[in-house]
Amino acid sequence: MGQAEFSDAIADFALTARPSAAALAMMRLSLMDWAACGIAGRDEPVAGMLRGLATEDGGTPEASVIGGPVRLPARAAAWVNGATSHALDYDDTHFAHIGHPSVAVIPAALAVAQGTGATGAALLEAALLGAEASIRIGVWLGRDHYQAGFHQTATAGAFGATVAAARLLGCDASQMRHALGLVSTRASGLKSQFGTMGKPLNAGIAAANGVEAALLAARGFVSNPSALDGEQGFGPTHHGMADAAALNDLGRAWMFETVSHKFHACCHGTHAAIEALRALDLSPEDVAAVTIVTHPRWLRVCNIAAPRTGLEAKFSYRLTAAMALAGWDTGALSSFSQAACVDPALVALRDKVDVQTDAEMPETAARVVVTRGDGGTRRGAHDLDAPMTLERRAEKLRAKAESLLGAPGAAALWAVTAAGEGPDLPGLAAALEG
């Protein structure tokens, strides 16, 4: 690609693309799942800390804050809601770039939609275009970017949040370019925060950065409109690979249609192994040794060998494997606790688990080998990219929302997100504010 050709393509997409019905339907499900994760996460310490600081700072009441009690300026609301909705690490993931699109993009879109009085349909479309842009930019940045230590949720996510916010603010083509150029100097986020409050904060940072860039661009801020891909731009400075395949069928095919939702309350990297082990249906007392084979990139993400906190437990192949084998409910938030980390039966199982790698397998897949006490072995495998109908997905997400919020809360959320041309924004706001 020539100089700034990538910026051109993204900016053009951001203003002119017409979403597919399937992609919009998927975003609607992600919106419900995002809201459920956010409401369930509102009492997490990181959520309380950000909400407390933002509420003390105060300001013009324009956008809803998950957990209330007051509305705040759009930037502040996006900051709190991004972190709050990622606090449980239970939100959606796209494996093409390995990022969580919704927690960066939806808080930005929602805050600006409320601030500008946009319709639910406009919010849905802006969130989808922002999410799609974040995935495409994430693919363009590529695995080198991720492996170097950058958290795509935060980095690619900030660009997606910018697209969503700038659309809702009615930015023109030039303003969209300047917004993308501006967020290039603001986007940040490191994987070295994983296992700390810094990981959810990264999502809030991305959402707030997007809102800020769009608000400034709408006021006429002049940045370098090629600062995403130009010389000394975000990609070149942040170990970006500039993978031109990121533009394949842009605006015609929607990568967001293959977003992945979580049905276990831990790092998405551990899910394929959990599914594979659970399908073997073994008794823990039969287990003499376990080998998990995964893509090597996950080792720096979710391979804490001996976790000490509930948060660390979510990033541990060994402990989550032990939980799956021991029949713990890995869909329940309460399973990931300090108590689990020191539970003698779990720790004993955990210490039988060995994690190995195979660079040839997809990042969405895992293979498992369990050696029984009698010397026999059982083998299993799972790939998270295995197809699922939209109906089946909706059913599983409603069940997940019920486990997070209870049946009435889940039903209310379903009602405000699933009906009509787009979500019922006042209803959604009321559900989030609680």
Next chain:
Amino acid sequence: MGQAEFSDAIADFALTARPSAAALAMMRLSLMDWAACGIAGRDEPVAGMLRGLATEDGGTPEASVIGGPVRLPARAAAWVNGATSHALDYDDTHFAHIGHPSVAVIPAALAVAQGTGATGAALLEAALLGAEASIRIGVWLGRDHYQAGFHQTATAGAFGATVAAARLLGCDASQMRHALGLVSTRASGLKSQFGTMGKPLNAGIAAANGVEAALLAARGFVSNPSALDGEQGFGPTHHGMADAAALNDLGRAWMFETVSHKFHACCHGTHAAIEALRALDLSPEDVAAVTIVTHPRWLRVCNIAAPRTGLEAKFSYRLTAAMALAGWDTGALSSFSQAACVDPALVALRDKVDVQTDAEMPETAARVVVTRGDGGTRRGAHDLDAPMTLERRAEKLRAKAESLLGAPGAAALWAVTAAGEGPDLPGLAAALEG
């Protein structure tokens, strides 16, 4: 250095170092110069845009905003004031890391000092320790970081702002470590914004990031306390060189004592050449050709060959050289205008200037060779690191403040910054708010 040894040293310095009298005296001069640049920059478009957005967002009135009219939460004030004070590109520079320490650190320190009711002496000390930390971290990140495309003012500056803010918030050793770990995932800023509003914004971003990290750490936020220098930390991910020399005599010698102040209203990289040309005292009609020899690193900073705007003019060796030769007042803000870019006499001179490089010379120095119409040559050189007494510096800075603010404004600013144990904070606030 071992894992996190650098983080340890910076955090220890941030809480325990006792400043030298000379360093404090230099910070006092920088505070006055910072305030003068900020007040003079308050009507720049970027300043008005940020002040407008932040004022519309509003919030708890705790910290002064340059240009007023209302006080804002500390983060917001730091954001506006960082950008406003860097809008004219007339503030101080440290060449050890090539960054502008005051515009990132002082806005953070001032906002938190006002929010916490700290004394002027505590503000001065916090600003100095923050500025020193930013220079040390900048040296540790090194030239690879800068050459890759990162703006040290923003990146190293965010860490310095964090140190200053965390000190004033009374953070303990653990909180200081978490604050530094937290800002590691937030610090950002690209040189590809140079010549646009994004450059001053970078300073505001740094100041706001520092305030945010310190406020969260003071509330007990848990980050990765080694995320500055640990695995996948800020340094390793941002082309940092991890130069251990950054710790030489930390807490005993003060690099801030050699900060450089600007006496020309353009990029500091152009100043040595301007001084060298001016000292030759030539008539423009005698000039047939000019060669400027500079360190090659400056080529990506201030070598716009044919600037088209006042902002671009500040980053042009060729045009600033023409101005120096033609006797334009390069200390006056008004000299850097679109009119200068198209002035026929200046453009004719500009087109006689050739920029060459010598990697062996200091980055603070320039050599010039002027060929006269009669074929003779004149040679000159200047190094910005040539020593200057504190008294001489104060005199030049007061003269600069007079040219920026007028005599009464400069005298008032001198009175509130130069007297007593530390600056008179209410007086400083009044001067900034205007």
